[in-house]
Amino acid sequence: MMHDLNDIYIGKIVKSNAHIEYICQIYNPGETDLMPQPTDYTFGTFVSIELEPPSNPTGQTNPSEAGRLIGVIYETLLLNPEFGNLGPRLSPRQELEVFTPDYLSETATLVGIIALGWYDQEQRYRQGVPALAATVNTFVRRLDESELLAFHCDAQKRPCLRYAPLLLSHKNPLALQLLINIVDRLTGLFPDQCGQLTVMRNNLAWKSIVQPAG
16 A cells, blocks of 8 residues: 555554544555554554545545544554464464465554544544544554644644543543643643643643542
8 A cells, every 4th residue: 555655654444443433453564665663553642534535426536525533542452363372383484474474464453543533624623523434444644743733722822622521531441541641742732831731731640540440
């Protein structure tokens, strides 16, 4: 799969668990021209999920009219079909790579993504629950710093986290730590609001101590 080398595509959507929860399979070697590195899909990384463009009456589509979802990685899962298989193999792994590469491709790295907003056709970032949903095999790309800043910037150029209640209501024991991670990153992007973000971080840190995980 060929992509713009200026963008870091990490994988594609393979399933969803809910309207705003998606599972992305990280690209394996040979699936893309530029392999993503582990640092490209760490916990707390913001990504965009491409949406299919609407079709006109002739059935044609215009990719420029499609928006995209904006989400954050909150989970990592590893799939390994060899786990628990202690019996003897008919072929060593080196021969499997040559004769049955599909067997090895069954191993996969999956990341969970929760959608926190979207980028609409008017080229504006929105926070909240998106109306549209992604489809299987749509591409997932890591946001760069300028996109991350634009997604979190309100009309007065101040940091905006309208999705915080949505994230905190997510039934995941790492939700608080994820939000703390996001606030830490925003502190570097909004130095003029460092004091306000520090207060928010301290409140979240205290809540993570007194509130049991799970």
